[in-house]
Amino acid sequence: MEKVILVTGANSGIGLALCERLLCEDSRLQLCLACRNMQRAEAARSALLTSHPDAHIDLLHLDVGSVRSVLHAAHKVKARYNRLDYLYLNAGIMPNPQIDIKAFFKGLFSSNVVKMFATAEGLLTQQDRVNKDGLQEVFATNLFGHFVLVRELDSILCQAGQTSRVVWTSSSNARRSAFSLEDVQHRLGTEPYASSKYASDLISLALNRHNNSQGLYSSVICPGLVMTNLTYGILPSFFWTLIMPIMYLIRIFTHTFTLTPYNGAGALSPWIRGQSITV
Ligand SMILES: NC(=O)C1=CN([C@@H]2O[C@H](COP(=O)(O)OP(=O)(O)OC[C@H]3O[C@@H](n4cnc5c(N)ncnc54)[C@H](OP(=O)(O)O)[C@@H]3O)[C@@H](O)[C@H]2O)C=CC1
Numbered sequence: 001m002e003k004v005i006l007v008t009g010a011n012s013g014i015g016l017a018l019c020e021r022l023l024c025e026d027s028r029l030q031l032c033l034a035c036r037n038m039q040r041a042e043a044a045r046s047a048l049l050t051s052h053p054d055a056h057i058d059l060l061h062l063d064v065g066s067v068r069s070v071l072h073a074a075h076k077v078k079a080r081y082n083r084l085d086y087l088y089l090n091a092g093i094m095p096n097p098q099i100d101i102k103a104f105f106k107g108l109f110s111s112n113v114v115k116m117f118a119t120a121e122g123l124l125t126q127q128d129r130v131n132k133d134g135l136q137e138v139f140a141t142n143l144f145g146h147f148v149l150v151r152e153l154d155s156i157l158c159q160a161g162q163t164s165r166v167v168w169t170s171s172s173n174a175r176r177s178a179f180s181l182e183d184v185q186h187r188l189g190t191e192p193y194a195s196s197k198y199a200s201d202l203i204s205l206a207l208n209r210h211n212n213s214q215g216l217y218s219s220v221i222c223p224g225l226v227m228t229n230l231t232y233g234i235l236p237s238f239f240w241t242l243i244m245p246i247m248y249l250i251r252i253f254t255h256t257f258t259l260t261p262y263n264g265a266g267a268l269s270p271w272i273r274g275q276s277i278t279v
C-alpha cells in the first residue's frame with residue numbers, strides 16, 4: 001500500500017518544498033495538496049510533476065481559516081482515501097507584521113542577541129482581525145482550522161494496526177508569555193502569531209496524550225527562518241537579498257537561519273531529516 005500524505009498550504013514556500021522533498025524520497029506516495037487557492041494549487045502540482053512526472057498528486061480545496069471549508073474538505077478526504085499516513089499542518093499566516101526597531105537595536109548590543117535572532121522575541125507584533133466565523137484570523141488559520149481537521153479525520157488517522165503522524169509547522173517564535181488560557185484567540189494582545197504557535201505546541205502534546213494509544217503521533221517542528229512569502233511580508237524581498245551576506249554571517253551563531261524553503265522543509269520529514277543542508 002502506498003503512503004498517503006496530505007500537506008496544508010502546499011502551494012508555496014515551505015509546504016511546496018516539503019512536497020518536493022517527499023517526492024524525492026519516495027516518488028510512489030500519494031500526495032494531496034490542500035490549498036485555499038486552486039489556481040496556485042494547480043501551478044504547484046505542475047511544478048512538482050515537472051520534476052516527478054509519474055507522481056500521484058491530488059488537489060484538495062481547503063481554507064483552514066474557515067470551519068465550513070475544513071468540514072467539507074475532511075469529508076472529501078475520508079471519501080477519497082482509506083488511510084492517511086502523514087498529515088502536515090503547515091498552512092500559516094502572519095498578517096501585518098511590524099518590527100520594533102528600537103527593540104532590535106537594543107537587542108543587538110545585549111547578551112540576548114543570538115536568542116533575539118533565533119526567536120524574534122520582543123521584535124515582532126502583528127495586527128489581527130476577526131474572520132467570517134467570528135474568530136481571530138491568526139488563531140483560526142494557524143491553529144483552530146487544523147485542530148478541527150485532525151478531529152474530523154480521526155477515523156482514518158486512528159486505525160487499528162496502523163500508525164499515523166500529524167506534523168505541525170511550528171515556530172521558534174512560539175512563546176509561553178504570548179499565550180493565555182483566558183484569551184486563547186489572542187484577541188487582546190499584539191503577538192497573535194507567537195500565541196498561535198505556542199498553542200499548536202500545546203495541542204500537539206494533548207493529541208499525543210489522547211491518541212498515542214490509537215496509533216496517532218503528533219510532532220511540532222520549526223523550519224527555522226526561511227525566505228518565503230511570509231518573511232517577504234515582514235521585509236520586502238529586495239531588502240532580504242541586500243542583507244543576505246549578514247544573514248549568512250548570523251547563521252554561524254544560530255542554526256535557525258535555514259534561509260531556503262528546501263533547507264527549512266528538511267526538518268519536516270522524518271525520512272529526510274538525516275540529509276545534510278545544501279545551499
Ligand atoms: N518562513 C519562516 O521563516 C517560518 C515559517 N513558519 C511556518 O511555516 C508555515 C509555512 O509558511 P511559509 O512557507 O513560510 O509561508 P508561505 O506564505 O510561503 O506559505 C504559507 C502557505 O499557507 C497557505 N495558507 C495561508 N492561509 C491559508 C488558509 N486560510 N487556508 C489554506 N492555506 C492557507 C498559503 O496559501 P496562499 O498561497 O493561498 O496564501 C501558503 O501556501 C507557516 O505555518 C509558518 O508559520 C515557521 C517558522 C519560520
Ligand SMILES: CC(C)CCC[C@@H](C)[C@H]1CC[C@H]2C3=C(CC[C@]12C)[C@@]1(C)CCC(=O)C[C@@H]1CC3
Pocket residue numbers: 099116117118119120123124170171172173224225231234235243246247250
Ligand atoms: C540585519 C537583519 C538580519 C535584520 C533582521 C531582523 C528581523 C527582521 C529578523 C530577526 C529574527 C527573525 C525571525 C523571524 C522574522 C524576521 C526576524 C524578526 C521569524 C519570526 C519569522 C517567522 C517565524 O516563524 C520565526 C522567525 C524567527 C526569527
